[in-house]
Amino acid sequence: MDRNEILNWIFNNEIIDLSINLNKSMRTYPTVENPEFKKLHITSTDGFQDTKICLNTHTGTHIDAPSHMIDGGLDISETAITSLIGRAIILNLSYKKRKEEITKEDLMNFHEQIEKNDMIILYTGWTNNYDRDFYSTDYPYLDISGATYLSSQKIKFVGTDGVSIAGFTKDTNDNNIHIFKTHRLLLERKIYIGEELNTTQVRFQEQESFIEGILIALPIKIIDGDAGWSRIIFIKS
Ligand SMILES: [Zn+2]
Numbered sequence: 001m002d003r004n005e006i007l008n009w010i011f012n013n014e015i016i017d018l019s020i021n022l023n024k025s026m027r028t029y030p031t032v033e034n035p036e037f038k039k040l041h042i043t044s045t046d047g048f049q050d051t052k053i054c055l056n057t058h059t060g061t062h063i064d065a066p067s068h069m070i071d072g073g074l075d076i077s078e079t080a081i082t083s084l085i086g087r088a089i090i091l092n093l094s095y096k097k098r099k100e101e102i103t104k105e106d107l108m109n110f111h112e113q114i115e116k117n118d119m120i121i122l123y124t125g126w127t128n129n130y131d132r133d134f135y136s137t138d139y140p141y142l143d144i145s146g147a148t149y150l151s152s153q154k155i156k157f158v159g160t161d162g163v164s165i166a167g168f169t170k171d172t173n174d175n176n177i178h179i180f181k182t183h184r185l186l187l188e189r190k191i192y193i194g195e196e197l198n199t200t201q202v203r204f205q206e207q208e209s210f211i212e213g214i215l216i217a218l219p220i221k222i223i224d225g226d227a228g229w230s231r232i233i234f235i236k237s
Helices: 003-012 104-108 144-152 177-187
Strands: 015-017 036-041 050-054 062-064 085-092 119-123 157-160 192-195 210-219 227-236
Touching: 062 210, 104 144, 119 210, 144 177, 157 210, 177 192
Parallel strands: 085 119, 119 157, 157 192
Antiparallel strands: 015 227, 036 050, 062 192, 062 227, 085 210, 210 227
């Protein structure tokens, strides 16, 4: 394939932007402080504009680095670009309800499609609830059986339109063990996790249960970063 053929291929296919806008009123994980955006200069008086941002690394569309939950794990600046570009499948899990688990059983429906080194996107349509008060707490999430299954399939990335790959609970009796377990199962096997993908532009045809394409999910490089905000794009093919 020469250069023009590659460009034609890219631009003749649908490109879906899976990223949420960064702004001062964006939603955060319940335990995370609100973001701050401060204009340091404005064009009308200073001739130029720049902004200071105070934003948790896990707010908005981002990739979790292994160091998020593994002591001594790779940080986000050490991520190989090839780990985050690849063959991808968006799985239609839109039947999942508030706070419902995505289990091995759900994922087994796509067993024929999932290959080694795939990048899997769990579509629940959750971004459509962005303005609802339960957005940050009630998203469907991957349970331990689902994370174990995906690990066994040796995929390299799993992304969700939920706020986290694991479910949120206020109950701290169990120290939220399931949250750690789900993340670690994936991160220990260098399966990168994409969280809070914006799926408002994803459209399934009637009866369509998955969409195939190529994913480019590149986080910004932060030394010691446990995550990185990312512009994530899916090229349908
Ligand atoms: Zn995260």
